[in-house]
Amino acid sequence: MKLLSKSRDAEATRRKVIETAFGEIYRNGFQGASVNTIAEETGLTKGALFHYFASKQALGYAVVDEYIGPLLLQRWLDPLRDSDDPIRTIRKTCKRYVKEDIASGHFVFGCPLNNLAQEMSPLDKEFHKRLNTLYDTWRSAYAEAIRNGIKNRTVRDTVSPKSAAALIVAAQMGIWGTGKSSQDAERMQQAGDALCDYLDTLRASFKPTGAKR
Numbered sequence: 001m002k003l004l005s006k007s008r009d010a011e012a013t014r015r016k017v018i019e020t021a022f023g024e025i026y027r028n029g030f031q032g033a034s035v036n037t038i039a040e041e042t043g044l045t046k047g048a049l050f051h052y053f054a055s056k057q058a059l060g061y062a063v064v065d066e067y068i069g070p071l072l073l074q075r076w077l078d079p080l081r082d083s084d085d086p087i088r089t090i091r092k093t094c095k096r097y098v099k100e101d102i103a104s105g106h107f108v109f110g111c112p113l114n115n116l117a118q119e120m121s122p123l124d125k126e127f128h129k130r131l132n133t134l135y136d137t138w139r140s141a142y143a144e145a146i147r148n149g150i151k152n153r154t155v156r157d158t159v160s161p162k163s164a165a166a167l168i169v170a171a172q173m174g175i176w177g178t179g180k181s182s183q184d185a186e187r188m189q190q191a192g193d194a195l196c197d198y199l200d201t202l203r204a205s206f207k208p209t210g211a212k213r
Contacts, residue, residue, distance in 0.1 A: 014052045016042050021059050022067045026112050029119050030060050030127075057124070060116075064130045068113050072134055076172075077141045085154040086145035090168065091199045098175065098192040102185045110180030114173045139165045146202070153204050164202060171195045 020041045024033040035056050039049045053059040075097060076090075083089040101107040109115070113134060120127035142165035149155030175195060179188035200206060 010052075013042070013044070017044070017049060017052055017059070018062055018067055022063050022112070025060065025063060026109055026115070030116060031119065033060075035059075057126070060120075061126055061130060064116065064127070064134070068116070069134055072113060072138060076138065080141060080145045083145065084148065084152040086142070086149040087155060087199050087202050089145075090142070091196050094172065094175075094192060094195060094199075098189060101176075101179070102188060107176065107179035107185065107188050108183050111173060111176035114177060115180075135169065139169050142168055149202075155202055156204050156206060159202050168195070168199070171198065 017038065021033065021038050024038050024041075028034070033056075035046060035049065038059075039046045042049070049059075053062060076093060079089050079093050080086055098107075113131065116127065117131045117135070121131055122128075139162070143161040146155055146159060146161040146164055150157050150159065150161070171191075172195065175188060175191040178191045179185070182188070
């Protein structure tokens with residue numbers, strides 16, 4: 001029982017380090033993140049922290065794999081499961097998180113996935129591989145959801161699932177990038193509204209301006 005308790009304690013500590021590191025990296029970027037600050041905030045010595053992660057780089061990879069990846073699933077992909085109307089679902093989740101991140105003030109830090117991709121993908125092959133895999137997963141899940149929407153006649157059958165998915169993901173990154181670069185909630189809201197307008201054009205019921213009824 002003592003061994004099991006120690007194992008659970010070690011796992012809880014490791015999880016706390018990852019969560020703390022995520023916050024530090026989100027605020028300051030990976031290169032600007034302080035290992036000393038992460039150790040202090042988790043109540044560890046720097047040496048004890050490196051008992052759990054061999055290097056700052058290894059800690060960064062764990063943040064991508066065990067925090068940012070699951071966050072992507074929770075926010076954007078899980079809501080699409082069993083959805084016969086992906087446009088409505090993506091629109092709803094986008095509006096929700098734009099509103100929540102503006103209310104919390106987190107929008108000024110941008111998107112954690114996009115931040116790391118821009119900072120570290122050109123510098124570190126392991127970061128690039130991990131981050132690119134997440135983007136591929138995101139686009140693939142959207143493309144599959146749009147295909148299902150076409151089958152269920154909630155999405156226009158002329159829509160290219162891969163092209164639409166690529167554009168939607170890029171637009172979502174752009175929304176949070178706009179919030180970060182402008183530090184202006186209204187600008188971010190405008191970008192979110194523009195994406196929702198585009199999503200509406202993918203609906204099977206969409207009628208272009210001037211189209212015959």
